[in-house]
Amino acid sequence: MSLQSSENLKTPTKQARPILDQIVGLLIFLILGLLSWGSIYVLDSSMFSSLIFAKSTHLLYFFLSTALWQIWRQNSIRTLKLETVLYFLTNLFSLTWHTTFLMMRQSLISLVFIFLLLAVSLITCFVYWKKDRFAGFLVLPFILWVLYAITLNLFITLNP
Numbered sequence: 720m721s722l723q724s725s726e727n728l729k730t731p732t733k734q735a736r737p738i739l740d741q742i743v744g745l746l747i748f749l750i751l752g753l754l755s756w757g758s759i760y761v762l763d764s765s766m767f768s769s770l771i772f773a774k775s776t777h778l779l780y781f782f783l784s785t786a787l788w789q790i791w792r793q794n795s796i797r798t799l800k801l802e803t804v805l806y807f808l809t810n811l812f813s814l815t816w817h818t819t820f821l822m823m824r825q826s827l828i829s830l831v832f833i834f835l836l837l838a839v840s841l842i843t844c845f846v847y848w849k850k851d852r853f854a855g856f857l858v859l860p861f862i863l864w865v866l867y868a869i870t871l872n873l874f875i876t877l878n879p
Contacts, residue, residue, distance in 0.1 A: 741792055744788055744791055744792065745785075745788050749781065749784055749785075749788075775864075778860075779860060779861050779864055780810075782857045782858070782860055782861060783806065783809060783810075783857070783858065783861055784806075785857055786847055786853075786854040786855070786857035786858050787799075787802060787803070787806045787847075787854070789851050789853055789854040789857065790802055790847060790850045790851050790854045793850075793851065794850065801846060802843075802846055802847065802850065805839060805842060805843040805846060806843065808839045808843075809836065809839050809840055809843055809861070812832055812833075812835050812836035812839055813836055815832045816829050816832040816833045816836055816868070819832055820832075820833070820868075820872060826872060826875045826876040826879075827876055829872055830869075830872050830873065830876055833865065833868055833869050833872050834869070836865055837862070837865050837866070837869060840858065840861055840862045840865055841862065843858055844858040844859060844862060
């Protein structure tokens, strides 16, 4: 086998999007993250009286949006159907947990949603990790927050 024919067998490398596309894409994904965070803020603004809680929640949604953007930079949106669905499912279950736990004070129902959130977050981390390790790493703080929320939810459910 000659050197020339072995070069033809190499798989093509992925090319990054142009810088303007990346900037516009980042803005879109950050707006998605802000909308997710903002919808939770509207639900129960009393919990955001703590500046630390508000900033940490904002940072977690920033990480989730940035993780999806990180994958989008190297892939077509048509190939990211699963990743996009997982992103929106994570936001949906997070919003549902906040609604049932913080507003409705239904700790048992919210426990179901927080475990669903954990499952979707773990799957999201795994799928993102396979596409881009940094994107998978960005989901880990959210998973740690979900584990903390499970502990809180379990404590309240078991000690009414």
